[in-house]
Amino acid sequence: MTTVKVNGHTWSTHSGKSKDKVVEAPVIHNEGKLEPPNKYRSLNVFTVFYMLINNFLRSIKILDKNQTITELILYYINHSILLMVFFIMSIYKNFLWIYRKIVLKSLNVTYYPNKSPHIIRDDVNKLNKIPKRLSCILNFKDEDDENGGIDGLIFDISELVAWSVSAGIAELNIYEYNGIINTYNGELNRYINKNLKNYFGTEYIPNITIKIPHVGQIMVNDASKPVDLTVNLLSAIDGKPTIVELTKTMSELAVNKELKIEDITIDLINEELIELVGNEPDLLIIFNPNLDLQDYPPWHIRLTEFYWEYDNKDVTYAVFIRALQNYAKSKVNVGK
Amino acid sequence: MSQWMTTFPGYAWLLSTVKKIFGNIIKTGPVPRHIGLIMDGNRRYARAHNIELKEGHNMGFESMASILEILYECGVEQATVYAFSIENFKRSSYEVKWLMDLAKQKFQQITQHGELCEQYGVQIRILGNTSLLQPDVLKLLRQAEDITKNNKRAILNVCFPYTSRDEMTTAIKGIVKKSTEVDDFIIDESTIDKFLYTKDAPPLDLLIRTSGTYRLSDFLLWQSVSSQCSIVVIETLWPQFNPYEMSKILINWSFNKYWYGNSNGYTVRGNPDNLRLSNDEDLEDDEPNAFTTSYNRNPIVEDEDSFDRDSDSDRVIDNENDTVPSEESSINIKTA
Structure with a gap:
């Protein structure tokens, strides 16, 4: 009867946390602070209850004056019920995880671009609207992971670029929390063009421009031709820190009497932030197992539609096209 | 819940007892401190059930009261509700008038007998750009704030009228003004936090949006992009959103926090x-x-x-x- 252990193991491989830690007494009064994952979760059911009883006996001895024994007993009864519920939930979530993985796999088989822009074009033509500006949150994965490291990230971005060009999207934002890709933009550009050749053949290669708004760097492949897709590389620094920088600049201007406080309006800040970071995307695809915005620029997600697939961590065409399909169905009505 | 069941004697008592027991159980684990609610779907509900718009908004208010009850039973310190957006002024003048009347009526109720507030010790705070409101409405809101200001158990932030971009702009204005008055005023992310309308609230832990719209619609953008905040979107319309569904969300949040240490669940972000x-x-x-x-x-x-x-x-x-x-x-x- 070591099901908890088994569960703990399967789940801890996702979260990447080590499970052999020393067990401590439970926190009775939870103050809502940020805590690491509970250490009980990887233990056997019987061990957990043995420890609970132990803790209970210990806390009887050091009972506070303002705490009665019945309160303590009730607390422990309630806490054991909660732990039981969590235990059952962990089993349920494992089954859910398997189910979702199967669904994702079958979706990947159903929607397969086969490195052909025509298939993507056919899928997109069925939709009644497509986003003008698309934003994607990607993850830098550890090198030991599947499709991880810098190479994995570059591969994912180049695939996204090829799909976006085929779908006719004008602007693609790539958000990666650490901004690690910024230092590898030469390689990225080379790989994107190589991948586009795979899709479009060597006769006509779509013209891509890569921008890094934070550094103010622009990489143009062919200035003479019209640009097919602009790729913006964003990171956490384009979010709250940029708004802080803007505030600092405005305060300096105000101190030097070059800016009146009444002149600071939503429109002014919007203009400035569009200049610094870019436009608000219409659709945000989160290639994450859950809806985690990871400090995405807060100003830029006012009316952005979110899309993600539970328990998905890969950048696949199935998720991409389903996001577009979902966006086509949505209806935006500001305030009305 | 079926309508006929609510007619049984003792139903209300049973419901409140179940809520209390659930609250006591969930309180022994991690509990979100600050919850944001986007109450979407009142009008869609009214249209689908062929009732008047006004009636739909009324039911939405009742739904809010029962949801808040369970939140406070579970030990949530602050709840922030999106009652009225600045964009809502664009709606037809009838509806704006209805909404204002509804607000006036409900706040009058609170000021006169204040059932919910007295029973739960709830303090009401009005967040938002109150300068846009009619003076008579504003007077009532301030009265409600005044009467409940000594309640200590939980806080209900009513965003009326509010948009997040307006909030950020107000914060930036405030900081710029302060920096012209105080020399060497240090500006960073926490400074902006202190100048937002939600300055007295703990960091946002959970944001719930009803009626299956995967958008934030200008609500608490700055607060919700953090990885610590979990955003939950559910398909039900707000008047149908019941405490049972709320408790499922709460227990899931608690589970994720306990199991993974992150309210969003596991993450695949590498270092x-x-x-x-x-x-x-x-x-x-x-x-x-x-x-x-x-x-x-x-x-x-x-x-x-x-x-x-x-x-x-x-x-x-x-x-x-x-x-x-x-x-x-x-x-x-x-x-x-």
Whole structure:
């Protein structure tokens, strides 16, 4: 009867946390602070209850004056019920995880671009609207992971670029929390063009421009031709820190009497932030197992539609096209 | 819940007892401190059920009261509800008038007998750009704030009228004004936090949006992009959203926090610092270690290998290619 252990193991491989830690007494009064994952979760059911009883006996001895024994007993009864519920939930979530993985796999088989822009074009033509500006949150994965490291990230971005060009999207934002890709933009550009050749053949290669708004760097492949897709590389620094920088600049201007406080309006800040970071995307695809915005620029997600697939961590065409399909169905009505 | 069931005697008592028991159980684990609610779907509900718009809004208010009841039972410190957006002024003048009347009526109720507030010790705070409101409405809101200001148990923030961009702009204005008055005023992210309408609230832990719209619609953008905040979107319309569904969301949040240490569930984000470290090691590494670049499975093997090489090099000492690594490996043994 070591099901908890088994569960703990399967789940801890996702979260990447080590499970052999020393067990401590439970926190009775939870103050809502940020805590690491509970250490009980990887233990056997019987061990957990043995420890609970132990803790209970210990806390009887050091009972506070303002705490009665019945309160303590009730607390422990309630806490054991909660732990039981969590235990059952962990089993349920494992089954859910398997189910979702199967669904994702079958979706990947159903929607397969086969490195052909025509298939993507056919899928997109069925939709009644497509986003003008698309934003994607990607993850830098550890090198030991599947499709991880810098190479994995570059591969994912180049695939996204090829799909976006085929779908006719004008602007693609790539958000990666650490901004690690910024230092590898030469390689990225080379790989994107190589991948586009795979899709479009060597006769006509779509013209891509890569921008890094934070550094103010622009990489143009062919200035003479019209640009097919602009790729913006964003990171956490384009979010709250940029708004802080803007505030600092405005305060300096105000101190030097070059800016009146009444002149600071939503429109002014919007203009400035569009200049610094870019436009608000219409659709945000989160290639994450859950809806985690990871400090995405807060100003830029006012009316952005979110899309993600539970328990998905890969950048696949199935998720991409389903996001577009979902966006086509949505209806935006500001305030009305 | 079926309508006929609510007519049974003792139903209300049973419901509140169940809520209390659930609250006591969930309080023994992690509980979100600050919850944001986007109450969407009142009008869609009214249209679908062929009732008047006004009636739909009314039901929405009742739904809010029962949801807040369970939240406060569970120990949530602050709830922030999106009652009225600045964009809502764009709606038809009838509806704006209805909404204002509804607000006036409800706040009058609160000020007159204040059932919910007294029973739960709820303090009401109005967040938002109140200068846009009619003076008579504003007067009532301030009265409600005044009457409940001594309640300590929980806080209900009513966003009326509010948009997040307006909030950020107001914060920036406030900071700029302050920096013209105070020399060397330090501006960083926490400064902006302190100038937002939600300055007195703990960081947002959970944001719930009803009626299956995957958008934030200008609500608490700054607060919700953090990875610590979990955003939950549910398909039900707000008037149908019941405490049972709310409790499912709460227990799921609690589970994620307990199991993964993150209210969003597990994350796949890797740490690029490891990458840089391993690259540096590669550069610094000498020839003998080169064969164990990525995955150091068993460090003892390495030593054995170098011993082997030593013995090998003794035998074929005149082979130049072999002597170099043997020297290095012997150095390695000395240093190890």
